[in-house]
Amino acid sequence: MPELPEIEIIKRDLGPLVAGRKIVKVKIIPDPGGIRALRRYPSQQKFSRRVKGSIIKEVKRRAKYLLFPLSTGDSLIIHLGMSGQLLYRGQTGRLEKFTRLIFKLDNGHELRFVDPRKFGEIYLYSVKKGDTEIEPSALGPEPLGKGFTTASLRSILKGRGRPIKALLMDQRQISGIGNIYSDEILFMAGIHPLRPASFLGEEEIKHLYQAIREILTKAIKYRGTSVRDYRNGFGNSGGFQSRLMVYQRGAERCLRCQGIVRSLKIQGRTCCFCPRCQS
DNA sequence: ATTGGGACCTGCTCGC
DNA sequence: TGCGAGCAGGTCCCAA
Numbered sequence: 001m002p003e004l005p006e007i008e009i010i011k012r013d014l015g016p017l018v019a020g021r022k023i024v025k026v027k028i029i030p031d032p033g034g035i036r037a038l039r040r041y042p043s044q045q046k047f048s049r050r051v052k053g054s055i056i057k058e059v060k061r062r063a064k065y066l067l068f069p070l071s072t073g074d075s076l077i078i079h080l081g082m083s084g085q086l087l088y089r090g091q092t093g094r095l096e097k098f099t100r101l102i103f104k105l106d107n108g109h110e111l112r113f114v115d116p117r118k119f120g121e122i123y124l125y126s127v128k129k130g131d132t133e134i135e136p137s138a139l140g141p142e143p144l145g146k147g148f149t150t151a152s153l154r155s156i157l158k159g160r161g162r163p164i165k166a167l168l169m170d171q172r173q174i175s176g177i178g179n180i181y182s183d184e185i186l187f188m189a190g191i192h193p194l195r196p197a198s199f200l201g202e203e204e205i206k207h208l209y210q211a212i213r214e215i216l217t218k219a220i221k222y223r224g225t226s227v228r229d230y231r232n233g234f235g236n237s238g239g240f241q242s243r244l245m246v247y248q249r250g251a252e253r254c255l256r257c258q259g260i261v262r263s264l265k266i267q268g269r270t271c272c273f274c275p276r277c278q279s
Numbered sequence: 280a281t282t283g284g285g286a287c288c289t290g291c292t293c294g295c
Numbered sequence: 296t297g298c299g300a301g302c303a304g305g306t307c308c309c310a311a
Contacts, residue, residue, distance in 0.1 A: 002304055036288080064305080082305055083289080098289085117288045119305060162282060170282095171306080178304055228291085230304065247304095268284065270302080282311090292302085 002080050004143070004176030005219035006230050006238065007061050010086055013233035015059040017088055018068075018111065022055045025104040036118040037100050047124055050074060051103070063139045063175030074126045081119025083229045087112045116229070139175040143212050148174075150209045157197040157205065164200065164208075165193035166267045177212070179269045180225055183247040185211045192278045193271050194264075218243070246272040 026048040041047050055071035068076040090109055101113040141148045156173050168182040186193050188211035224238030245255055250263030250272045259276040
């Protein structure tokens with residue numbers, strides 16, 4: 001479900017609420033198909049034991065991952081997959097359908113991991129030796145980070161023959177961008193999604209860089225995009241969906257030129273673009 | 280080394 | 296109204 005802006009909003013919402021809170025109990029909802037959220041972790045019992053009693057020091061974000069450094073030295077790492085939500089709720093509230101895991105806090109509230117499609121994952125990562133097997137795979141630079149420049153983008157594109165759209169969504173190259181924002185970024189930059197990455201000229205690289213920064217920044221400003229499932233830490237929708245220019249607008253008229261927005265499959269994902277505005 | 284395709288899940292919408 | 300097909304903010308794994 002969520003890309004960088006949505007995760008960033010959840011981080012900002014949850015941070016002040018859960019930082020300094022102790023996790024007094026971990027409740028895992030039984031599932032006949034197995035607890036898929038913990039599939040990278042060897043044992044549910046061990047997971048609960050290691051998390052219980054620890055204090056959440058802060059909430060951080062890396063790419064599309066939420067990180068919760070704990071007082072024990074471990075870090076709880078949560079990825080929401082396609083349809084996941086992490087909700088901060090009072091204990092009295094009705095439990096959402098597809099709640100998979102609950103972290104009960106010492107202030108009477110709880111963090112609920114809700115995940116209909118079970119694509120989400122929870123890791124417990126320790127810097128201690130012999131416990132690195134649950135570290136997320138290598139991630140590319142943060143596109144909103146200080147270190148990410150037109151020069152870094154240029155070097156990422158260099159020698160890559162694949163469609164620029166596919167490259168933007170590759171977390172090992174640049175992290176945090178998914179299907180919605182890659183469509184929007186390419187529209188803003190005026191670049192056709194199938195263009196081979198290495199064929200972009202210097203001007204196009206500059207436009208692409210600016211579009212990456214601007215789209216992601218704006219999406220955060222408007223609190224993310226809710227197409228269907230995305231909710232922030234309070235269960236509220238985002239506000240960027242009304243500002244989308246091409247995503248999910250296939251066969252509709254382009255908001256800029258009135259031409260017809262086209263759609264095609266790239267890397268198994270539906271990609272929308274305007275052939276007149278993007279070349 | 281890179282790249283594309285299928286698999287993993289469940290629910291919803293659309294067309295017949 | 297009912298049913299199947301196709302689609303959905305992601306990532307891993309494998310084969311070419």
